[in-house]
Amino acid sequence: MAAKATRFAYLMDRMGIKSSVLSEQTGIDKTLISRWKTGQRKLTATSRYVQKIAAYFLSQEGACQKLERTLLAYGLEEATGSLEENLIF
Secondary structure, X not given: XXXXXXHHHXXXXXXXXXHHHHHHHHOOOHHHHHHHHXXXXXXXXXXXXXHHHHHHHHHOOOHHHHHHHHHHHOOXXXXXXXHHHHHOO
């Protein structure tokens, strides 16, 4: 049985963002991104990477609408707080 994807992995998938592209655009190591996606490491609101990730996600065309639909589909009644808070696992 496959484990439930982390919110970060789910968001990347729904936004159509590949790990390699996120790594290139933000300078974050691909293995770290992979660990966040699988839940081996936690991405916290205080992480030095969160602002880079949020900025990249928001730079994508139609990002606000995609993010809102994605957060709602993930089971949040409404997107509350900042994008950084909603990326936390």
